[in-house]
Amino acid sequence: MFGKAAVLVIALTMLLGVGAASAIVVDGVNDFAPGDLIDPDGGDTEHAPIDLLDVYATYDQNAIYIGYGHDHDGWTGVQVGISFATSLLPGGGTFDPWGHQIGFEGVCLPDFIAYVNLDSEWNEWCVWNGTGWDHNANIINWVTATPFDEIEITYDMLGVDCAEFSQVFVELWVTQDGTTKGPLDLSYNDDLQLSTPGGTTWDIDTPVMISCYHCIELYGPSATNATTWSGIKRLYR
Numbered sequence: 707m708f709g710k711a712a713v714l715v716i717a718l719t720m721l722l723g724v725g726a727a728s729a730i731v732v733d734g735v736n737d738f739a740p741g742d743l744i745d746p747d748g749g750d751t752e753h754a755p756i757d758l759l760d761v762y763a764t765y766d767q768n769a770i771y772i773g774y775g776h777d778h779d780g781w782t783g784v785q786v787g788i789s790f791a792t793s794l795l796p797g798g799g800t801f802d803p804w805g806h807q808i809g810f811e812g813v814c815l816p817d818f819i820a821y822v823n824l825d826s827e828w829n830e831w832c833v834w835n836g837t838g839w840d841h842n843a844n845i846i847n848w849v850t851a852t853p854f855d856e857i858e859i860t861y862d863m864l865g866v867d868c869a870e871f872s873q874v875f876v877e878l879w880v881t882q883d884g885t886t887k888g889p890l891d892l893s894y895n896d897d898l899q900l901s902t903p904g905g906t907t908w909d910i911d912t913p914v915m916i917s918c919y920h921c922i923e924l925y926g927p928s929a930t931n932a933t934t935w936s937g938i939k940r941l942y943r
Contacts (some may be wrong), residue, residue: 739845750891786879814875894919
């Protein structure tokens, strides 16, 4: 079940009865199923090297997998960020861990942000500690050197127990290096991005505030078991 809404929670992927995402290999080749498409985002920026294309998401018993089309085509200074908030953790960050003009507000704030610098492939897993961001360098399984990028985020990284129902709220963006740079392209919040086919605002001095996200709904044991109604009752009894 897929959809978007103007509020925080939307049903991004509902794998009840679909089975595990066992075919996902994080290697830069798109092996997501057509039903894993959450956002056909391409073509909504002025320049292709800052444009997110089709965005996919799924999960299995080990991790959440996100894939998206993007080719920075030799542009320098291009960076990609992905924010994650979980329904299990209160609070979250209000500002960008790499110092961009990107902020977060509302009732759902990111607990984690993944960032990659495409010039060097340097990535960081940034964890909100209550007052700021802890930076963990190059621990993410994230392929970005191909026109289709893929990232694996394990449940241990998110603090999620895949045996229980939970929700993970996600947003993706493309930006550039520098403290005056905002989100040039966004996945969910198209109305906030700074590049459109009609033009691009390259530098700003006030953060673009994000408050709405895609929502991945994890259905516990049904992620890895064939599911019937009697099976659901047995698994959750």
